[in-house]
Amino acid sequence: MIIVNNRDKVEWHEGMTVQDVLDAMGYDYALITVTVEGTLVPEDDYGTQTVPDGSNVGLFHLAHGG
């Protein structure tokens, strides 16, 4: 199980990447900052960086509009 934004739970699977977590949450917003265990992940690595089971993942949307 992965915890997203200290609240939401996502089922973990072997080899799960940051991109998989984004997809599972349905997040395709353009201005997202990603952290895994508090460490920032560069956008280029979303498809390759794997997320260990039990990780805390931050998917932070920047506001726009409004």
Place this chain on the structure above:
Amino acid sequence: MADGKINITINGIEASVQKGSYLLQALRDNGVAVPTLCHHKDLTPSGTCRLCVVEVEQRGKKKLVTSCNFPVRGEIAVDTESERVKTHRRVLAEMYLGRWPNVPLIQEVAAICGATDKEKYRSELTDENPKACILCTHCVRACDEFVKERILDFAGRGIKRHLTMPFGEVDPHCINCTSCAYVCPTGAIEIVDDMNNPVNPQMIRDFGMKINAEMATLDKDQCRMREVGTANIVDVMDAYDLLPVHNYKFGSHPDTKNIDSKILKAKYFTQDHPDGCWKGCSMACAKAVDGFELRTGPYKGDRVVVDGPEYETSAAGANMGCFDADFIVEWNFYCDTYGIDTISFGTCMAFVMEAFEAGVITTEHTGGKELKFGATEAVMECMHEIAAGEGFGVEVGQGIRYLKEKWIRELGADADFLQDIGMEVKGLEYSEYVSKESLAQQAGYTMAVKGPQHDEAWLIFMDMVNNQIPTFEDKADALYYYPLWRTWFGLHGLCKLIWNDIVPLSNKDYEPQVAAKVPDHVEDFFRFYEGMTGEPLDEEGMLAQSARVHNLQRVMTRMLGYGTRKDDMPPFRAVGPVTAEEYESRAERYDKQLEELAGFDMKGKSTEEKMKAIREYRMDQYNRVVDAAYDRRGWTRNGVPKIERLRELGIDIPELVEIIKDDQE
């Protein structure tokens, strides 16, 4: 190997570079210097000067390429110092030197390329001017890419090539943005006059051009403000269950695809040139529909230009259940023409529609109009009536608060129900965002001085999606900082869109809490202030400027008979589900909240019981966040600024103290 990376060798050494990136960038990233003339980091490469040539070997074949515009697609071996490259560079540099011997940049580049002989290529073309135009095309590209104008270009061929405006005359369409002068490396284009007498025009220009460059390079992958304007938000809000549908009952709808930015772009927006609020805006997010044939009203049959639709207008369409872009464009036109606000009208009409569907009013009251959700024709009829001061339009035009009171008084309507679904606070209609799942946004709306518009605080993502401000104190902090920051834009007549509708790449390097403020852009605005006034500004100074005005505004609302806690109370629709239909549409979410957070025993409970429980829970939460926010702002628990807060801000003048002295705790 990481995704999208490719292996190349540079002067015999292996390097991994981003696939599709330009070779020059890859070389520089790997510490390899290559001389350039026409390259500019913020402009699309043009491959004009050919000084950046390198030798590339691919599948056994060697060729010279200009590295600035050569995309790395396959595995290649690059030589930046082969004899062939060096000779090519030197000869070119000698030619440049022969033509523009006194331009410092040319001298510098020539020295790097080993070209010293100024005489070798001297000819009748030689220009001794140290500020000569070297045909680098920076200005042409900046005019096009930074501000989307095409005022400058080259005329003449070969040795006759020269920079000009159309027909060699000063083009009145030039917006004096000075982008061309800013990027000109020789001083061939110079600024001769600065308007408005800023203290430090260079400082303003430095930070302004930074934003121009961001617009040119980043917007297309971020908010697409240049391409579709604020309409892009329709798509985002629908995806996050935040788009108001049927008087804020729901947050998304399958038919949103009929009014989203994709359809507007494909079928409606016709003007793909800058239409900013002021000359020189590089975001230029205003969009327009040309030649639109009207189907109703006094201009029926005319073909008109429609300015919009913006996000709020399309979203108000969704709120009325009118998922029809033809309707939205027509309605947009008549709102503009009649001087009616699309937000107030849309939210008010959504309320009327719900009241109609719930049987509070019937066709008897609407002058025969079937005002159900989605009734586009009836909405247009009503709109024309408002403008003409006729029929039911006279009543709708006076807004939700008026209608609620009238229907309770004259029709004996259920006052609680109308209070719950009438989306207004302080007599102003809500703007178009669903705030149910964001406690901070609920208070952001209700506590806004002039009523529930989002201009003071838009905290939905930070709160609901990111869970970044989980405690009441965190939310109160956000409800302190953001309204003051946003007030600051208004105080200075500055647009907020370039603060966070475009975000520098470096923003990803900040911790999320800090990133939310887009700190580099906050700094830019402080520099604009300093450049204009000569006074440096920091966060503390900014907050103090705004807090004075914000508190003054709150005292004035008190003077007008508002400005206490009861005026900051939301209709329940803004907080949670009012009807069983609404509860059941998101039952999983509400059940989970009741069970996990409110500790409610769900066994055998009916929807009505659950609705009652969630209402109690959420209103309690709402009141707690308001308490925390009042405390943080230095206001009483009744929402009135404390006299000591006015003193702190230096605005405790007797006239103001008099207004609030009886409200002190």
